[in-house]
Amino acid sequence: MRSFQFTKMHGLGNNYIYVNMFEESLEENELSQLSVQVSDIHTGIGSDGMILICPSDIAPVKMRIFNNDGSEGKNCGNGLRCVAKYAYEHGLVQETTFQIETLSGCVEAEVEVENGKVFNVTVDMGQPRLSSKDIPIIMEEKEMIVAEPFEVEGEKYSITTVSMGNPHVIFYVDDISKAPLTTLGPVVEKDPRFPEGVNVEFIEIVSNTELHFRVWERGSGITQACGTGACAAVVASVLNGKTHKNEETVVHLAGGDLFITWTEDGTVKMRGPAATICTGTFFY
Numbered sequence: 001m002r003s004f005q006f007t008k009m010h011g012l013g014n015n016y017i018y019v020n021m022f023e024e025s026l027e028e029n030e031l032s033q034l035s036v037q038v039s040d041i042h043t044g045i046g047s048d049g050m051i052l053i054c055p056s057d058i059a060p061v062k063m064r065i066f067n068n069d070g071s072e073g074k075n076c077g078n079g080l081r082c083v084a085k086y087a088y089e090h091g092l093v094q095e096t097t098f099q100i101e102t103l104s105g106c107v108e109a110e111v112e113v114e115n116g117k118v119f120n121v122t123v124d125m126g127q128p129r130l131s132s133k134d135i136p137i138i139m140e141e142k143e144m145i146v147a148e149p150f151e152v153e154g155e156k157y158s159i160t161t162v163s164m165g166n167p168h169v170i171f172y173v174d175d176i177s178k179a180p181l182t183t184l185g186p187v188v189e190k191d192p193r194f195p196e197g198v199n200v201e202f203i204e205i206v207s208n209t210e211l212h213f214r215v216w217e218r219g220s221g222i223t224q225a226c227g228t229g230a231c232a233a234v235v236a237s238v239l240n241g242k243t244h245k246n247e248e249t250v251v252h253l254a255g256g257d258l259f260i261t262w263t264e265d266g267t268v269k270m271r272g273p274a275a276t277i278c279t280g281t282f283f284y
């Protein structure tokens with residue numbers, strides 16, 4: 001029977017099983033199945049997936065994220081805030097501002113500390129990618145997809161797509177409590193027009209500095225929060241003329257609030273909490 005130490009953490013309820021790969025060693029070809037196993041609420045620990053905190057050649061730490069279906073994601077906003085918290089509290093970094101490598105490039109995290117514990121983290125998530133090939137979405141080549149007609153099972157919708165290193169499609173709704181999360185979410189997630197799948201977000205505009213947000217995540221289904229999704233939602237809302245660049249927007253997710261700014265220099269800043277739930281040993 002093999003085992004490894006884990007830390008369960010969450011960002012606004014979007015929870016993952018974190019494994020410190022400076023101290024543990026897992027088989028590369030077992031990672032996908034392990035994420036499925038640890039995520040299972042009945043026979044595992046229960047989570048939205050698994051995140052590895054790894055050594056890196058270009059930054060103090062590297063984050064790898066696996067969804068609860070075993071697929072590997074290329075970025076994770078809530079995960080980055082928890083990785084930053086873990087790295088600072090476990091001495092993997094000594095500064096309060098540092099780089100974290102992801103599969104979609106390096107980001108910069110700044111931790112806010114009280115009595116040696118990180119409670120809030122700001123991450124510069126870098127520039128959004130907007131072109132059809134960068135999402136990717138299979139359609140005529142476009143520099144950006146904003147309020148684009150999109151038919152699903154005979155119904156006509158309007159979509160905006162944004163990549164934060166991972167793909168997001170945004171639908172605007174009049175009432176977030178009626179967002180078709182469980183009907184439209186899974187269908188669009190696997191729509192063949194999104195060859196790598198897609199995270200599906202529903203946004204209700206409250207004001208030009210406030211959004212309501214719900215998400216059906218690629219590879220994990222409904223989660224309490226999606227950091228990259230919240231960033232994508234703010235970028236999409238600026239592109240649709242509903243919010244403004246350089247103005248901090250509060251995004252109300254099911255699990256709580258994130259504070260997002262698409263700055264004039266083109267990068268997206270995300271600020272929010274990170275919390276440790278428990279630690280333990282996983283046997284497999």
Ligand SMILES: N[C@H](CCC[C@H](N)C(=O)O)C(=O)O
Pocket residue numbers: 014065067072073074075076077078079166167199217218219220223225226227228229
């Ligand atoms: N499901 C996402 C990865 C997790 C992103 C989300 N939990 C976040 O906080 O950004 C994907 O496959 O692209």
